[in-house]
Amino acid sequence: MGFWQKLFGSKEKPYVDETGIYFYARCDHCGTIVRVRANRQSNLSRNNGGFVWHKTIVDNRCFRRMQAVVHFDGRYAITSTELSGGVFVTEEEYKAQRGEA
Ligand SMILES: [Zn+2]
Numbered sequence: 001m002g003f004w005q006k007l008f009g010s011k012e013k014p015y016v017d018e019t020g021i022y023f024y025a026r027c028d029h030c031g032t033i034v035r036v037r038a039n040r041q042s043n044l045s046r047n048n049g050g051f052v053w054h055k056t057i058v059d060n061r062c063f064r065r066m067q068a069v070v071h072f073d074g075r076y077a078i079t080s081t082e083l084s085g086g087v088f089v090t091e092e093e094y095k096a097q098r099g100e101a
Pocket residue numbers: 027028029030031032059061062063064
């Protein structure tokens with residue numbers, strides 16, 4: 001593999017993040033959307049046959065805290081979400097805010 005290919009990465013084998021679950025949280029106060037990654041193997045706690053994820057999310061504009069609680073079933077499918085201080089949005093909205101859409 002040549003230098004430039006190393007630098008920019010090969011497009012033939014995209015990296016697949018199999019342990020990460022991504023969430024996009026928009027701050028109620030300033031509207032900034034923050035991407036957060038939950039690691040299935042280390043961030044989730046067992047709960048009633050499924051899993052629960054607790055996370056404090058802070059955006060980089062107003063630095064207010066958002067408290068996320070997400071419940072999953074035993075197959076890591078999301079069964080409920082709560083976010084105090086913000087709202088979960090889609091990846092598309094996140095990219096649009098960053099000008100990537
Ligand atoms: Zn904010």
